[in-house]
Amino acid sequence: MLFIGMIFDVGILLYQQAMLDNATLRASRFIRTGQVQLANNSSSLFTNQLCTDLSYIVDSCANIQYSVTSAASFSSLSTTVSSDGYGTLTGNGTFTPGTSGQDVVVRVAWKRPYIVPWVGNIVNPGGAALMVSVLAFRNELYN
Numbered sequence: 297m298l299f300i301g302m303i304f305d306v307g308i309l310l311y312q313q314a315m316l317d318n319a320t321l322r323a324s325r326f327i328r329t330g331q332v333q334l335a336n337n338s339s340s341l342f343t344n345q346l347c348t349d350l351s352y353i354v355d356s357c358a359n360i361q362y363s364v365t366s367a368a369s370f371s372s373l374s375t376t377v378s379s380d381g382y383g384t385l386t387g388n389g390t391f392t393p394g395t396s397g398q399d400v401v402v403r404v405a406w407k408r409p410y411i412v413p414w415v416g417n418i419v420n421p422g423g424a425a426l427m428v429s430v431l432a433f434r435n436e437l438y439n
Contacts, residue, residue, distance in 0.1 A: 301412040302419075308411050312353050313427055319349035320404045320429040327364065327393040327400060330438030339364075339391040346404065354406055361405040363387040366394025366435075373401045375430055383407045383426045396438050402431045 323345040326332045332341050342364070347357040354360060363385055367373045378386045385405040394400050405428045410419070417423055 298415070298418070301415045305411050305415050309408065309425070309427075312408060313429075315350065315353055316404065316406060316427055316429045319346055320402060320431050322349055323404075324400075324402045324431050324433065327402065327435065328433050329436055330396060332393050333395060333435075334438070337391070337393060342391070342393075350406070359406060361385040361388045361407075363390045363403045364393055364400065365390060366392050366398045366400045368398060370399045370432065373399055373432070375401055375432060377403055377405070377428050377430060379405070379426055383422065383424060385426075385428070394435055396435055398435050400433055400435060402433075404429045 323342050326341045326345060332338065335341060343357070343360075343362070346360055346362070347354075350357075350360060361384065365373060365387070380386065385403060387403075388405075405426055407424045408427045409424045410417075413423065419425075
């Protein structure tokens with residue numbers, strides 16, 4: 297039973313990771329094309345798209361964590377994903393989408409509860425896994 301539960305949970309986890317990656321890509325497009333910057337760097341376009349795309353797997357938008365950082369070159373950006381001991385993304389809520397032509401790193405995370413709770417307690421004593429999607433890109437040249 298444990299083995300079947302783990303197979304089931306890993307299958308769902310892979311599906312949810314694909315959804316998280318796709319949602320990160322779609323929401324980041326608002327940054328890459330300059331729509332967020334032209335809307336006075338409002339993170340609402342970005343977060344609304346994330347929440348819409350993840351509404352099938354995340355029960356509340358408050359459970360989505362993100363960090364958006366920008367710089368003049370990729371060499372000065374870090375793609376390292378770190379969290380505190382409680383599964384909270386370091387830099388959670390940071391939103392600096394950069395300007396035209398700048399390099400950007402977007403990190404989106406979600407603390408995923410295990411579908412089969414007793415599998416989660418065996419794999420991770422906290423009962424949840426931090427799923428992360430990272431995307432690096434250069435902003436398009438916009439006016």
